[in-house]
Amino acid sequence: xxxxxxxxxxxxxxxxxxxxxxxxxxxxxxxxxxxxxxxxxxxxxxxxxxxxxxxxxxxxxxxxxxxxxxxxxxxxxxxxxxxxxxxxxxxxxxxxxxxxxxxxxxxxxxxxxxxxxxxxxxxxxxxxxxxxxxxxxxxxxxxxxxxxxxxxxxxxxxxxxxxxxxxxxxxxxxxxxxxxxxxxxxxxxxxxxxxxxxxxxxxxxxxxxxxxxxxxxxxxxxxxxxxxxxxxxxxxxxxxxxxxxxxxxxxxxxxxxxxxxxxxxxxxxxxxxxxxxxxxxxxxxxxxxxxxxxxxxxxxxxxxxxxxxxxxxxxxxxxxxxxxxxxxxxxxxxxxxxxxxxxxxxxxxxxxxxxxxxxxxxxxxxxxxxxxxxxxxxxxxxxxxxxxxxxxxxxxxx
Numbered sequence: 001x002x003x004x005x006x007x008x009x010x011x012x013x014x015x016x017x018x019x020x021x022x023x024x025x026x027x028x029x030x031x032x033x034x035x036x037x038x039x040x041x042x043x044x045x046x047x048x049x050x051x052x053x054x055x056x057x058x059x060x061x062x063x064x065x066x067x068x069x070x071x072x073x074x075x076x077x078x079x080x081x082x083x084x085x086x087x088x089x090x091x092x093x094x095x096x097x098x099x100x101x102x103x104x105x106x107x108x109x110x111x112x113x114x115x116x117x118x119x120x121x122x123x124x125x126x127x128x129x130x131x132x133x134x135x136x137x138x139x140x141x142x143x144x145x146x147x148x149x150x151x152x153x154x155x156x157x158x159x160x161x162x163x164x165x166x167x168x169x170x171x172x173x174x175x176x177x178x179x180x181x182x183x184x185x186x187x188x189x190x191x192x193x194x195x196x197x198x199x200x201x202x203x204x205x206x207x208x209x210x211x212x213x214x215x216x217x218x219x220x221x222x223x224x225x226x227x228x229x230x231x232x233x234x235x236x237x238x239x240x241x242x243x244x245x246x247x248x249x250x251x252x253x254x255x256x257x258x259x260x261x262x263x264x265x266x267x268x269x270x271x272x273x274x275x276x277x278x279x280x281x282x283x284x285x286x287x288x289x290x291x292x293x294x295x296x297x298x299x300x301x302x303x304x305x306x307x308x309x310x311x312x313x314x315x316x317x318x319x320x321x322x323x324x325x326x327x328x329x330x331x332x333x334x335x336x337x338x339x340x341x342x343x344x345x346x347x348x349x350x351x352x353x354x355x356x357x358x359x360x361x362x363x364x365x366x367x368x369x370x371x372x373x374x375x376x377x378x379x380x381x382x383x384x385x386x387x388x389x390x391x392x393x394x395x396x397x398x
Contacts, residue, residue: 001020001021001022001039001040001371002018002019002020002021002030002036002038002039002040003018003019003021003039003040003042003047003355003368004017004018004019004032004036004039004040004041004042004043005042005043005045005046005047005357006032006043006044007045007046007047008029008046008047008347009046009047009048009049009323009324009327009347010029010346010347010348011049011332011346011347011348012348014324015029015031016031016032017029017030017031017032017034018030018031018032018034018036018039019047019347019353019355021353021368021371022371023371024352024353024370024371024372025350025351025352025353025370025371026347026348026349026350026351026352026353027349027350028349029349042357042365042366045357045358045359045365046357046358047347047355047356047357047358048087048323048327048330048331048347048355048356048358049327049330049331049332049345049346049347049354049355049356050087050088050089050090050331050344050354050355050356050367050368050369051086051087051088051089051090051263051308051309051330051331051356052088052089052090052091052117052262052330052331052334052335052340052344052345053083053088053090053091053092053263053264053265053267053308054091054092054118054120054158054159054236054262054264054334054338055092055094055120055122055207055208055236055262055264055265055266056083056088056091056092056093056094056264056265056266056267057094057095057122057266057267057268057269057303058079058267058268058269058270058271059079059082059083059086059265059267059268059269059271059272059307060078060079060081060082060085060271060272060383060384060385061078061082061269061270061272061273061384061385061386061387061388061389062075062076062078062079062082062269062385062388063075063079063268063269063388064076064079064093064094064095064096064099064103065095065096065099065268065269066096066098066099067099068391069387072099072102073102073105073106075102076093076099076102076103076106077106077111077112077113078385079093079113080106080111080112080113080114080116081111081112081113081374081375081380081383082113082271082272082383082384082385083113083114084112084113084114084364084367084369084374084375085364085367085375085377085380085383086265086307086308086309086364087307087308087309087356087358087364087367088114088307088308088367089114089115089344089354089355089356089367089368089369090114090115090117090334090335090340090344090354091114091115091116091117092116092117092118092119092120092158092159093116093119093120094119094120094121094122094266095119095120095121097121097124097145097148097149097152100119100121100149100152100153100157101152101153101154103116103119103153103156104119104152104153104154104155104156105154107119107154107156112374113369113374113375114369114374115354115369115370116156117158117338117340117344118156118157118158118159118338119153119156119157119158119159120158120159120160120161121149121153121157121159121160121161122160122161122186122207123139123160123161123162123186123187124139124145125138125139125141125162125163125166125169125172126138126139126161126162126163126186126187126188127163127165127166127187127188127189128163128187128188128189128212128213128214138163138165138166138167139166140167140168141166141167141168141169141171141172143168143171143172143175146172146175146176147175150175150176150179150181157176157179157181158181158182158338159181159182159183159184159205160172160176160181160182160183160184161183161184161185161186161187161207162183162184162185162186162203163185163186163187163188163189163190164185164188164190164194164195164198164201164203165188165189165190165194165198170201170202173201173202173203174202177202182204182205182338183202183203183204183205184203184204184205184206184207184236185198185199185203185205185206185207185213185223185227185233186206186207186208186212186213187207187212187213188212188213188214188223189214189223190213190214190223190226191214191220191221191222191223192220192221192222192223192225192226194223195213195222195223195226195227196226196230199226199230199232199233203233204232204233204234205233205234205235205236205262206227206233206234206235206236207236208236208237208238208243208264208266209224209227209228209235209236209237209252210224210227210237210243210244210248210252211238211243211244213227228252228255228256229255231260233260234260234261234262234333234337235252235256235260235261235262236261236262236263236264236266237249237252237261237262237263237264237329238263238264238265238266238304238311239263239308239311239312239314239315240293240304240306240310240311240314241311241314241318242293242301242306243266243301243304246314246318246319249315249319250319253321258325258328258329258333259328259333260333261328261329261333262329262333262334262337263308263311263312263326263329263330264308265304265306265307265308265311266303266304267303267304267305267306267307268294268302268303268304268305269388270286270288270294270302270303270305270388271294271304271305271306271307272305272383272384273288273305273384273388273389274288274389275288275289275290276288276393276394277393277394278392278393278394279391279392279393279394280296280302280392284296285297285394286302288305292305292306293305293306308330309356309358309362309363309364310362311330312326312330312362313361313362316362327346331344331345331346332345332346333345352369352370352371353368353370353371354368354369354370355367355368356368363377364377365377
């Protein structure tokens with residue numbers, strides 16, 4: 001199969017021509033001057049490496065946190081199809097403990113959507129609730145639950161986020177590090193010194209950096225300062241322009257090099273939902289506004305309702321970051337850090353054909369996972385889960 005475009009973003013530069021894809025791999029590249037009889041033509045569109053999103057709870061009406069779905073396996077498959085519609089080819093489903101076993105089962109399949117590369121457990125041992133939140137008592141560590149999460153993930157657990165100041169959190173860190181699971185600094189009240197100490201005790205990633213952690217003050221650098229200044233820490237970042245002001249993003253990228261950032265969505269089940277009010281965690285409600293952002297009735301951002309592709313558009317259009325730098329953050333950096341870079345994270349001969357075709361508005365036109373077309377915007381028109389609207393939408397006046 002030949003795939004043609006005049007803008008293919010290879011790992012080592014922009015090219016015009018044909019990708020030859022066989023057995024799920026990019027096996028050759030031919031220049032535009034070569035005569036090829038049969039090919040899929042994406043001239044006028046850009047082909048970029050498939051996005052690797054290592055922090056995402058849901059999308060397109062499908063969720064991975066305490067889902068009420070009567071068929072949780074189908075919920076995961078729908079989630080993976082929705083991910084493909086947003087240009088994600090490799091994903092760490094960020095699931096609640098009750099969903100880990102289901103996600104691990106689906107991970108052994110090759111579903112019609114994104115490929116599960118690992119499982120991310122954000123918590124359950126988290127502390128700070130963040131801006132406009134109400135502080136509550138931190139949870140008590142239960143090592144039996146930690147063991148259960150690890151077992152239920154069936155070897156797919158790659159990342160667990162934790163607040164290192166919680167009592168006995170080091171027991172969790174030590175147990176998981178012995179099993180090659182990465183630990184991430186998250187939802188924490190640690191100050192600069194405490195965070196730096198935690199990074200020396202086995203934590204190597206920062207969860208949605210700047211969000212839900214103590215910020216920078218000129219007399220107190222906070223947890224954020226530690227994340228930026230510790231050279232060994234790799235940082236997730238939400239680039240939707242709301243979770244972090246673009247000017248702050250510029251400061252963060254100037255302090256820490258682009259090769260230490262992972263673009264993530266932190267998207268929720270509500271990602272892609274129409275404007276309206278929806279039930280969220282029982283009696284709690286959230287609103288999707290005209291811009292597509294998800295907020296509580298207090299104005300607090302509730303996870304994300306935007307994709308990494310949207311974040312790419314923010315970095316290009318609002319911050320003038322070169323796309324070649326952005327593609328490291330959206331794909332290659334995570335592949336290298338988590339050990340997939342030999343096959344994934346960039347377009348190169350010999351690597352998996354994980355590709356996203358995008359238009360000028362940074363929307364996915366087509367997505368290929370290991371050479372298989374798992375999303376086509378001309379055919380896959382209705383990806384949003386209608387059951388979500390039936391189950392969670394709050395009618396006006398009710």
